[in-house]
Amino acid sequence: VASSRKPFISFVLGGPGSGKGTQCEKIASIFSFAHLSAGELLREEMSSPSENGELIRNVIKEGKIVPSAITISLIKRAINSATSDKILIDGFPRSEENRIAFEKIIGVEPDLVIFFECPEEEMVKRILGRNLGRIDDNMETIRKRLKVFEDLNMPVVEHYSSKGKVHKITATGTVDEIFERVRQVFASLRPKLCLEH
Numbered sequence: 001v002a003s004s005r006k007p008f009i010s011f012v013l014g015g016p017g018s019g020k021g022t023q024c025e026k027i028a029s030i031f032s033f034a035h036l037s038a039g040e041l042l043r044e045e046m047s048s049p050s051e052n053g054e055l056i057r058n059v060i061k062e063g064k065i066v067p068s069a070i071t072i073s074l075i076k077r078a079i080n081s082a083t084s085d086k087i088l089i090d091g092f093p094r095s096e097e098n099r100i101a102f103e104k105i106i107g108v109e110p111d112l113v114i115f116f117e118c119p120e121e122e123m124v125k126r127i128l129g130r131n132l133g134r135i136d137d138n139m140e141t142i143r144k145r146l147k148v149f150e151d152l153n154m155p156v157v158e159h160y161s162s163k164g165k166v167h168k169i170t171a172t173g174t175v176d177e178i179f180e181r182v183r184q185v186f187a188s189l190r191p192k193l194c195l196e197h
């Protein structure tokens with residue numbers, strides 16, 4: 001992180017195709033956050049010649065989740081080299097195990113959790129329409145990703161809900177309509193974040 005101030009960390013959670021990446025890009029540009037996507041970090045590592053590349057490829061292809069130690073070391077590195085002390089971590093933690101390991105290894109809890117709530121049929125429609133050739137964007141893997149989301153990721157949302165940290169956003173409608181809901185959450189945090197916008 002550029003400064004020595006404790007970073008402001010926001011986890012961004014939601015099912016596959018709920019629009020996490022799309023909305024994070026807008027938040028990052030308008031509110032000057034660094035955007036770290038767990039999925040992107042893993043895809044970069046997957047295509048590098050690292051020893052973990054093949055393992056990551058197999059896990060992603062199966063729609064499962066990559067071992068915490070690998071994901072957290074990538075996130076830690078990205079946090080340390082982020083150019084802002086306001087950080088969005090998109091698509092992480094994926095499970096209670098991820099969450100507990102993050103809090104232990106990084107030593108902080110998130111200041112905020114954004115949760116995008118979206119009906120399954122809408123998420124499936126968006127992923128199938130993406131057409132970018134991701135190895136996990138096929139119906140068989142999408143079903144597994146949805147199940148992993150329900151079984152492993154929802155308990156993380158429930159944990160942070162019980163701590164009053166979750167802002168639930170209805171993730172249907174146009175990208176701009178959804179962003180307006182997100183913008184209101186971040187605008188309300190302005191005093192805390194000393195935002196310029």
Ligand code: AP5
Pocket residue numbers: 014015016017018019020021022023038039040042059060061063064065066067071090091092093094098126127129130136145171172173174175178
């Ligand atoms: P990851 O890359 O995080 O994928 P995901 O969670 O499945 O989510 P997506 O990237 O598919 O969707 P998104 O919610 O970001 O939506 P997007 O904005 O792209 O993870 C992939 C895999 O990596 C996992 O399955 C797992 O194997 C592994 N992994 C990741 N994190 C991990 C972790 N922490 N631990 C272990 N393993 C991990 O939008 C989707 C599409 O919809 C786009 O085409 C977009 O243009 C479109 N769209 C967005 N909003 C709208 C809208 N409002 N209306 C219409 N279209 C829209």
